[in-house]
Amino acid sequence: MTLGDDGPIRFTLAKRQRKKKPKENKTRTVHANILYDNAKGEENPNRHYVNNKIKTTKYTLLSFLPKNLFEQFHRFANVYFVFIALLNFVPVVNAFQPELALAPVVFILSVTAIKDLWEDYRRHRSDKEINHMDCLVYSRLEKRYMEKYWKEVRVGDFIRLRCNEILPADVLLLSSSDPDRLCHIETATLDGETNLKQRQVVRSFYDLDCEFDPLKYNSIIECEKPNNDLNRFRGYIIHRSGRRDALSKDNLLLRGCTIRNTEEAVGIVIYAGHETKAMLNNNGPRYKRSKLERQMNVDVFWCVIILLVMCLFTAVGHGLWMFQYGDKRPVFDVLSPDGRDLSPIMSAIYLFLTMIIVFQVLIPISLFVSIEIVKICQVYFIHQDLDLYDEETDSHLQCRALNITEDLGQMQYIFSDKTGTLTENKMVFRRCTVAGVEYSHDANARRIAMYQEMDSEEEECMSHGGTLPRRDSVTSYQSAHPASCRNTQPSAAPWSVHLTVLLPSVVHSTINLLPVPQEKDVTPDPQLLDKVNECSSQMDFMRLHRQPMSQLTSDLADIIDFFIALTICNTVVVSSPNQPRHKVTAELSSSLNRSSNRGCSSLLSSPSADSTLTKLNEEQFSGSLEHTFSAVPPSYDGKTSSNLEEGELRYEAESPDEAALVYAARAYKCSLVERLPDQVTVELPHLGKLNFELLHTLGFDSTRKRMSVVVRHPLTDQITVYTKGADSVIMDLIKPPDTGKRKKKIVCRTQNYLNLYAADGLRTLCIARKVSDKEEYACWLQHHLQAETAIQGREELLFESALRLETNLHLLGATGIEDRLQDGVPETIASLRKAGLQIWVLTGDKQETAVNIAYACKLLDPEEEILTLNTTNAFHSNFAPVETYPFSSSHISPFSVHRLGLVIDGRTLAYALDKSLEDKFLAVARSCRSVLCCRSTPLQKSMVVKLVRNKLKVMTLAIGDGANDVSMIQVADVGVGISGQEGMQAVMASDFALPRFRYLQKLLLVHGHWCYSRLANMILYFFYKNAMFVSLIFWYQFYCGFSGSAMVDQWYLIFFNLMFSAFPQLITGTLDKDVSAETLQRLPQLYMSGQNSEEYKPYMFWMNMIDAFYQSLACFFIPYFAYADSDVDLFTWGTPITTIALLTILVQLGIETKTWTWVNWLSIAFSVALFFTVALCYNASCPTCYSPSNPYWTMQKLLQDPLFYLLCTITPIAALLPRYFYRACQGTLFPNPVRVGRQLDKLPADTRRNILGLSRVTVGIDISQRCISVTNVVSVETPDRLETFLCGLVLDLDQTASAGADGPSCLFPTFIFTRSRAWLGGRFAAGSQTFSCFY
C-alpha cells in the first residue's frame, strides 16, 4: 500500500494526537460513539464536537434585552435620540417631562425589538421543529437502531436512513442496501439540482456481504475541519489493521438532502448541527445600503446643521433678551432655583441644550423605522406579483435583500450572463461532424422550427391552464408517494412492480404531449444512421469471427467511437420512469461477472490501490488477452428487458448539454443503459449490451474545460480515454498530425465546421479519444493514486494528473448543441435599453457563439458598427474568419456615423482591465451601445462590474444563473440570480432571484420605478413634515423671549411624528403608483426618471425646506393675527396651531399622492380622528397632571369655538396654495415624462392602447435575418498595441463629440421630450416621434 508522503496522520499517532491540540486544529478525528458508550462522557473523543441540535436564534430570553439594545445602538440615530432623551433628565436644560421624552425612543426601540423578537421566535419554532424530527440511531445497549430526535444525534453515531428520509447531519456512508453499494440522494435543498446524485459506500466497507454491524466497526476517521464547501470533502478512514482509505465527497451524505431510490443506508455522523455543510452555507439576508439612503443621509446631516443653527440662533436671542433687562429682573423672569441670577451667557448655553430637545423632531426619529416598514411592504408586493410568478417551475421572485428595493429603480448598467440567463439552458442537439464529415440533421432542424412555432401559439393557453411541470415529474411523483419505494423491494411480487409503474407512466405520457423540444427528441440524420448501422454490423461480424477490431476502417471506427464517447463520457445517471432505478440494476448486474470488476473505480475517485494495481499486474502477465473479445455476451433477463423497452430510460445529468448528447446518441441506437461506479453499459445495434469497465472519471472543471473518462474497451480490451470539451482546448491537445494528410484534413475541416456551428449560435464540443498502452497507463495510475490519497493540495495534484493523461488525443468529431433563447429576451432587452439601461453581456462562451446569441436577442443590431477587440496569438490566428483590419486612423471615421457595438474577448479584456488602460477602455466602452465580453472568467466578470461601478459612478445590476456569476453578482449594486437549472449558488449570492430573465423588465421598470418613486417621495415628505412642524415652534421663540417655550403641548410635539401623521405616509409610501404598471412597461423611457434621480434631487430637499418654512409661517401667523389682542391663553392658542399643522401636512400628502385608494382615504381619516380622539381624551383625563401645559378641557372648549373652525379652513389652504399652484402649473405647462404617463393613464383604455401602440417598438425574433455587419476586428498582440488603439479611439470620439452638430447626441443617448404645443395639444398621433429616444 502506498502512503502519501504528505499524509500527516498515522493511525498509531492517533492517540497521542488527541492530546496535541494544534494538530486537532487542522483535522477532525471521529471515533464511533458506541465504543465509548460505557465510558464516562469525558473519555469520548467526540465530546468536543457540537451536537446536532441547531439553534439559529440570536437571542435567549435573558440575553434578548441587552443584546438587542446593543445591536440597535449600533445605529447612530438611536444613540442620538437616547442622548436627547437623557438630556431631558438634567433639570437645568429639560424641556419636557423626562418620562415623556423617553417615549419616542422607547417606542422606536421597542418596535424594532418586537420585530427582532418575532423573527427570532419564528426561527426558534422552526429550529424546534427540525430538532425534533426523528431518525434511527444505533444504540449499544439495545443492540439495535432506536428512534431519536435529530438534536440527540452526536458526531460518531451510527444512523440508519431509509428511502425518502432527510439526512439529519453530514453522514459518511458505510453501508447501503443497494447491491452496488450506492446511495442516491436528491440535493435540491442544497443546490436546487433535482437530478439524483450517487453516493458511494466507503471502499473498505464495500465488500461486506452481510449487513453492516456497528459493533464490529473500530476504525477511526480523520477528515478536514468543518467548512462550507459543498463540493469538497477530504479525509481518511484508518482501520485497526492500519490500512487507510481515502474519503471523498462521494462518500459523504450532506444534511438536508433526501435519500432516494435506496432502501436503506447506514452511516456515521461526521459533522453535526451547525458544523454541517448545509448550515455553514446558510447565511442570512444581506445588508446593503441603497443609493437613495446614502443621499438621504446627506440630507439628514443637513437637518442636523439646520437644527444647530436654529438652536444657536435661539440661544443668542435668549442671551440678548436677558441682557436687555440688565440688573432689573422683571417679575416674569425666573431666577435660578437657589435664588441667584443667571448670567445671560449661562442662560444662553443652557437654552442651547434645551432647544436641541425641543427641536429634536427635526431629525426624523421615525424615518428609519418607517423606511424599513415601507420596504418590507414593498418586498411583500413584489413577492406577490403574479406577473413575476413562473408557472412552469412554480417559483416566484425572491427578495433576499430587504432594503435595496428602490435601487431597482435607479439602475444604469446591466451586466448579464448569457447561458442560462438569456438562454434557456435547455440543450437541443442540432448538428454534428464526425471524422471531418458534417451531418446537418436537417430533419431535426425542421422539427425544432416547427416546435418553436407551436410553442409560441401554445404559450398563452399554457400559462393559464394549470399545466403539469415538464421536468422531473418522476422524482416529484416519488416524493409525493413515499411508499413507492417500499413497494419495489426486490422481494416484492412482480405485479406490485407493475402497479407502481402504471401511475408515473401516465404522468410521463402527458408530459410528452407537450410540444416542447426536449433534449430527448432528436431525429437522426439518415446518412449517419446508416453508417452507424453499417459499422456496428461489421463489428458484430468481426466479433463473431474473432477478428481484431483494428481491421475496421478508421472512418467507421471513428463513428462508433464518437457515439460511445457521447454515451459514456459524462456523469449522466440513468433512471427508468417505470421502475425505481435499483430494481433495474439488481436484475442486470446479477448476470454480470461481479468479481472481475468489483472494487475498481468510482465516479470521481479512484479504485482502492491494491485491487487495481494487482489487477493491472495480472493483466500484464496475461497479455494474450489483448485484441480479443472479452466482453460478456449480452444477457437478457426476459422480464426486465421487456419492461425496459416499454418505458423509456430517462437520463439525469448535472448539466443539460450532457443529457442532450446522451439522448442524441440514443437516437442513433447507441444508448446508455446503466451507469455504475465501476462500469457503464451501452447498448449498440447488432452488438447488444456492452459493458465498459470504468476506470476513472476526470471530472469537468472550468480551468481544463473538458472531462475525460478512462475505460477498458470491451471489444478491444484497450485502455481508452474519451475526452469531451471545449473546442479551443481540445484542438490544442490533438496529437500533431505527423502521419498522413488525412488526419490533418479532418482537423482542419472539423475546425471549419466548428466555426460554422458557432456562427449559428450553437454550443460546440469536441470529442476525442486516446488509446493508452498499459505501461503508460500504469505509470500514470501510480501518480494518480498518490494524488488521490493526498490530503493536502489534493485538487492541484489531481488537476496535474488529469493534464498528464489528456495529451495526444485523436479527434473524433464535434457536436453543435443549441441553447435556445428564453422567451421574451429580445423584447426585454429592447425595452430595458429604451429605458436607458446599458446592457453588457459577459459570458464565458466563445466569441462566435456569443456574438450570434447577441444578435438573436437584439443586443447587437445589424445596423451597428461592431468593434471587435481580439488578441491574436499563435493558436487563434487561423481562427478568425473575418478580415483583420490593422489599426489605422482611416478606419475610425465611420464610427461617428453609426452606433457602436463592442465585442471583446477574455484575453484582450485582461489587457484592457489593466490599471493603465482601464480608463481608455471605459471611455470607448461607454460610447458603445452594447458591449459583449466573451471568454471571460468569473474574476474578469466581477472586475468589469467593479470597474464600471467605481469609475463611472453608476448603479450596476448583475444578473446570472451559475456559479461563475457569483462574484459578479456580489460586486454589483444589485445582484440578481436566475433560479434556473444551474443550481442555487447564484441565487444564494443574489439580492433578488428571478425565475426568468424576462421578469427583469417588470421588476425594474415597474417595481423598481414604483419603489424608488414611493420612497423618494416619502423621504422628502418626511423632511418637509418635520421641518414644517419644528419651525412653528421656532417662530414662536420670537414671542416668548427665546425661552424655549412651546405653544404646542409636549404630548402633541412628541406624538405628532409617531402617531398622528405616521400612517398616511406609510400607506402612500407603500401603495402609491405614479404611473400604472401597464404604461410603465409600454413606455420604458419613464424609467429614466429614476436613473436621473428625478424624484429626489438635492435641490428638492431645499425646495421642500423652503416650502416647509413658508407653510409654517402661514400656520403660525394666521392664528397669531387672528388671536392678537385677545385674552387667549397659551395652549388654547397652541392647540389650533397643532391642528392646523396636522391638517396642512395631511393635505400636502394628499397633493403628493397620485393614486387614491380607499386605504389612503381611510388612513387620512384615521389620522385626523386619532388626533382629535387623543386630544379629547388627553384634555379630559387629568386636571392636575401634565405639567406645565395642563391642558385640561382645552380641546373641548376649542371645539365650541367657531373661530377654531374658521382657522382650520383657511390656514391649510393659504399654506398650500403656492405648492398647489406650482403643481398645477407643472402639470399643465411643463409636464415631465412621468406626468405624461399619468395623463395617459387617465385616458380610456382603448385610446391609451392606440397611443401606446404607436410608440411601441416592434420587436420580433427573426433568426433568418441575422447578419453580421461590417466588422472591425482589431488584433492586438500586446497591451501596447491595445493602448495605442484605445487612445486613438478615445481621441476620435472626442473629436466627433466636439465637431459634429449632432455628434454628441449620436453617441450618448439623450432623452428629449418635445415640449411643443402640438404635442401638449395631445396630438398623440405623433407620439411615435415624441416618445422615442433620440440618440
Place this chain on the structure above:
Amino acid sequence: MVKEEEDSSNRPDNTAFTQQRLPAWQPILSAGIVIPGFVLIGLAFIGIGVGLFLTSRDIQVLEMDYTGADGSSPCSVCYNLADKNCVCTMSFSIDSLIKGPVFFYYGLTNYFQNQRRYGVSRDDKQLYGDTSNFASPNSECAPYQYISNVPIVPCGSVANSMFNDTFELFKNVNGQSLPVPLDGKGIAWWTDYNVKFQNPNVTPLINAFNGTVRPPFWSKNVYELDTTDASNNGFINQDFLVWMRRAALPDFRKLYRRITDGDYSAGLPAGNYSLKIHYNYPVNGFGGKKKVVFSNVSWMGGKNEFLGIAYLVIGSLCVVMSVVMLIVYAKFKFPEDN
C-alpha cells in the same frame, strides 16, 4: 391531484390588493380640474370673509392706557410706585352706547407670561387643594418654593407675580359719580373654577394655610383675596384663576369684569365715566404698558378684522390664480383628448 395542489401553493393570490390593482382615484392637477376648483374656493372664501369683516366691524372697543410712563397721564404719579396704595383716576366719555354685555379687560404689553421657566413655576397639585403639597411644594416652584424653610402657598412665579391693580368704574351723571356694578363671577373658565382649582376641604379656610406663607410679592393672603365675597377666596378666586391661565403672547389682555347688571345690562350708555385705579403693579422694570379695555363681543369673539381680511385675500388670490390658469389654458389650448 397532489401535483396541482403543490403548484398553487407558491402561486401568489390574485387579489386586487396583492396585485396592486385597487380601484383608485387619480387626480391630475391639470387646468381642467384646477380652475373650477380655485374659482369655487375663492368665491366661498370671499363670502365668508365679507361676513367676518362685517361682524368684526360691529364690535365696539374702548381702550385706554394708564401706565403713566409719559407723565401726561393721571397715573404718572404712581408710575414709580413711590407711594404704596397709590390711587389714580382716569376720566373718559363714551359717545354712543356700547352694546352689552360689555367686557372689561386689563391689558399688559411686553409681559412674557409665556416664558418657559416662568410657566413651569407652579404646583398644580397644590392648586388642586392637595394639602400635602402645602407642606412641601413642587420643586419647580423654586425660587418661590420656601421662604426660610416655610413653604409658600400658592408657590411659584406665576402666582407670585399675580396682577394686583384693582379698578372701580363710575358713571358721572350730573356731577355725581354713580358706581357701575362690575360682575366678577364667571370670568374664569368653568373647568378652572370647578375642577382644576380647588380649595382644601378645611373650614375655616384659613386653617389650611397654617404653617405656610404667602408669596413674597403679595400683600394679601390667598384666603383673603376678596373681602366682599367669602366664597371667592383661596385658589378659586376668579382673578387668581384668570391670572393663572397664562397668556399666549407678550401683549395680552385678561378679562377683569363683566358689565351686565342693573341699568347696564344693555351696555354702557353714552356719557362721562371715571375709572378709579388702585395702582399696585410695577411695569417700569420691563418697559411694559398697562391698559384697560371695554369691549363687547360677537359670536366669533372680540374685535379682530384680520380673519375677515385674510379670508378676502386668500379668496381673491384663488380667483386670481384661476384667471392665470385660464390664460395659460387659453394660450396652450387643451383639448381634453382626441
